[in-house]
Amino acid sequence: MTQEQFKSLVDAISESVTEKLKAEGVASPPAAAPGAASAPAAPASKSKSSKGPPPGPKVVVTSLKDRPDEFGLFLEKASHLPPALPVLGAKISSIPHLLDRSAHGGRSASTFLLLLGAVAVAALAAEAFLRLLTQRLRTRLSSDAGPEFGLRSLAHVSALALIDGLGVLAVWIICHGATGAWFTGPTGQDKLAAAVLTGIFSWRLYMLVFRIILQPNLRAARLCDVVDGEARGMYLRIAAVMLLITLGRILGQVLAAIGTPHEAMTAYHVVAAAIYVCAFLWLVLRSREAARQWFVGLGALAPVIGTIGRKWVPLATAFFLALGATQIYGAISDRAHVAGAMLLTLTLVVGILIFETLMQAVVRRLDSLIASHKAGRTTTTLPDIVARCVRVAIIITAAVMIAQSWVVEVFALVSESEWAQITTSSRTAGFTLFFAFVLWELLKFVTDPYMGLKNKSAAQAIVDGDAAASPASRISTMMPLLRRSAAVLIALVAVMIALDDFGVNITPLIAGASVFGIAISFGSQTLVKDIVSGIFYLTDDAFRVGEYIDCGKAKGTVEGFTLRSLKLRHQNGQVHTIPFGQLGQITNFSRDWITVKFNLRFARDTDIEKLRKAAKKIGTDIMEMPAIKSEVLAPFKMQGVADITGNALLVRFKFTARPGNPAAIQREAIKRMFNTLPALGIEFATDGAAVVLHTTTASVNPGQVAQQGSDIPADAMPRDTPKAAAS
Incomplete structure (x- = not known):
């Protein structure tokens, strides 16, 4: 060319x-x-x-020296603000004069302001009148609006919200009607009136949300845990701050419409931001107790909000100071997106707090409904699960919006197209992870009733006297292992899908995991043996948590197990950890029923029939005891004479009971026999043998007595008494 x-x-x-x-x-x-x-x-x-595209009109920053001195530019623009303040004051003072349309056949400024004020007062008075008119109905509805009333409470809270909404609807009708009747022209008066009336309606609509939550005059219908005086004061302060912001925005629109110079408008935004920050700080300090009660009450299900409530003053003060600083910086540097990002952050944070309050109020009422119709329900209910999942979805959405405003618009770390590409590739991954979270929450909800078997330590159980409680069911025994396996499976599948959505090739990961698994299998045969043996033991239902077993190597109560080992608690307190591969034969002492047999020694002249009847009577009495009746399957009775030893009869007794604590039944039977049998003439045998000697006139030869089988030595017999009875 x-x-x-x-x-x-x-x-x-x-x-x-x-x-x-x-x-x-x-x-x-x-x-x-x-x-x-x-x-x-x-x-x-x-x-x-x-061969590339022709060069376009773009500016390339090659080094830090080419970057403009932003701080210097900021100071230079800030130096123009003091001279602009008199111009701003002159513009504000000229507004009443500019509103005067009497020279052009319109309304004068005073007439216009009186008419606009009358409409605003009429709108607010209509709302107050409707609230006063429905006060009795609202009081009656609030009496049954507490969380303990279930669905009826939800219906009454909704009815109260509709009644409060009628007042806001009246404000809209009056403001909209007045705008259509008197302020439809293209003049500045009409535009200002439309802006003011729209601002009043927006203010009351915004305050409707806080009225539904705080309910300043209806304690029973309040959706947050704030006392009456604090709730009323917080509502009035929020209303005052929001009214100030609404009027400030309207004044800013008027100044822009009348052609205020740029420096004067910047000065106005700086002054307004400073006033807003002071108003917010006043709200933070005066409502600190109400905020603490409100947010700490939400902390049971949302710990982050509870932390905000406990540290409300420093956190809120720092947040609103940052808000004011960004507003001032955005106004001076002509970067409206900085202030917009901070305002969006404030709006989303307040929205999350309001949403969390409303959601927890609904969940409490649904939980009350479930508690009244389902006895023995689990701690976590289905409404809790749904609320938790919705909370996570809302927080993720708000975080993405805040990140976009700061990353793209404020810091310009990525462009709009790059951000769109990132969000497009991560949307599917985020949905996959969220679906995995929902699936895990549902799995926890279904398995939680089988996971709360041991809510105290073994030592505490012994102190409380319930160490010999009934064993767990089969599903309760296997549920921890199944739950861990399901959690690992869900996590692995979700992570793999998410990585694939981000463009990561997961084929090498899957192949590597397979090779690693094979290597582990060959190198850890004992581990594999333990795991496989444990699976078959659990499949055969050989033992359950809480059962007493004997595996040859140790005896004890099953306290728990992992993938490869079993934990047994000995009755003396020791804990045995045994790999499944070394268990061998299992003897279970806690399955279905147990028959206890024990022997007692009685005198040789005991009436066997009388003893049998006495034992039967004792067994019948034991069956009448409420604490033992449900545990005894076959009553206590005498089985018969098992042996005759020396001077004693060895009698066997037995009973059949449920596994758990048969020793208590045995102790009760022996105690009753000890207290009852002597009165019936039935004596227990003594430890030593007894020999009774009957003599006439002849003297007794001690040696002969000893030779006849007496256990008493000859030298221990009395020699000075011709008639002796030795025992």
């Missing part, structure tokens, strides 16, 4: 760009110097051989 052709091309492009800018209403840049057109000639020759 020759020099003349290049100049012609540059002129054609310049004319095209100028016409486009004019069509879009943008002023064209100043014409370039005559010699400036030859400057691009050198790079043009380089682009001749390139």
Whole structure:
């Protein structure tokens, strides 16, 4: 391309760009110097051989030296604010004069302001009148609006919200009707009136949400845990701050409409931001107790909000100071997106707090309904699960919106197209992870009733006297293992799908995991043996948590198990950890029923029939005891004489009971026998043998007595008494 052709091309492009800018209403840049057109000639020759797109009008920052001194520019713009304050004051003082349309056949400023004030007062008075008119109905509805009334409470809370909404609807009707009747023209008066009336309606609509939550005059219908005086004061302070912000925005619109210079508008935004920050700090300090009660009450299900409530003053003060700083910085530096990002953050944070309050109020009432119709329900209910999942979805959505406003608009870390690409690729991954979270919550909800078997330590159970409680069911025994396996499976599948959505090739990961698993299998045969043995033991239902077993190597109560080992608690307190591969034969002492047999020694002359009847009577009496009746399957009775030893009869007794604590039944039977049998003439045998000697006139030869089988030594017999009875 020759020099003349290049100049012609540059002129054609310049004319095209100028016409486009004019069509879009943008002023064209100043014409370039005559010699400036030859400057691009050198790079043009380089682009001749390139096949990429032609170079566009973009600015490339090559080093930090090329960046503008932003802090210096900020200080320079800030120095223009003090001289602009008198201009701002003059513009504000000129507003009443500009509103005067009497010279043009319209309303004077005083007439206009009186009419606008009358409409505003009428709208607010209509809302107050409707609230006063329905006060008795609202009081009656609030009496049954507590969480303990279930669905009826939800219906009454909804009815109260509708009644409060009628007042806001009256405000809208009056404001909209007045705008259509008196302020429909194109003049500044009409536009100002429409802005003011719209602002009043927006203010009352915003305050409707806080009225539903705080209910300043209805304690029973209040959806947050705030006392009466604090709730009323907080509501009035929020209303005052929101009214101040509404009026400030209207004044800013008026100043912009009357052609206020840019420096004066910047000064107004700076002053307004400072006033807003002071108002917010006043709200934070005066309502600190109400905020603490409100947010700490939400902390049971949302710990982060509870932390905000406990540290409300420092956290809220820092947040609102940051809000004011960003507003001032955005106004001075002409970066409205900075202030917009902070306002969006504030709106989303307040929205999350309001949503959490409403959601917990609904969940409490649904939980009350479930508690009244389902005895023995689990701690976590289905409404709790749904609320938790919805909370996570709302928080993720708010976090994405806040991140977009700060990452893209404020810090410009990525462009709009790059952010769209990131969100597109991560949307499916996020949905997958959220679905995995919901699935895990549902799995926890279904398995929680079988997981709360041991809510105290073994030592505490012994102190409380319930260490010998009934064993767990089969599903309760296997549920911890199944739950851990399901959690690992859900996590692995969700992570794999999410990585695939982000563009990560997961095929090598799957292949590597397979090879690693094979290597582990070959290198850990004992571990595999333990795991496989444990699976078969659990499949065969050989033992359950809480059962007493004997595995040959140890005896004890099953306290729990892992994938490879079993934990047994000995009755003396020791804990045995035994791999499943070493268990061997299992003897279960806690399955279905147990028969206890024990022997007692009685005197040789005991009446066996009388003893049998006495034992039967004792067994019948034991069956009448409430604490033992349900445990005894076959009553206590005498089985018969098992043996005759020396001077004693060895009698066997037995009973059949449920596994758990048969020793208590045995102790009760022995105690009753000890107290009852002596009165019936039935004596227990003594430990030693007894020999009774009957003599007449002849003396007794001690040696002969000893030779006849007496256990008493000859030298221990009395020698001075011809008639002796030794025992």
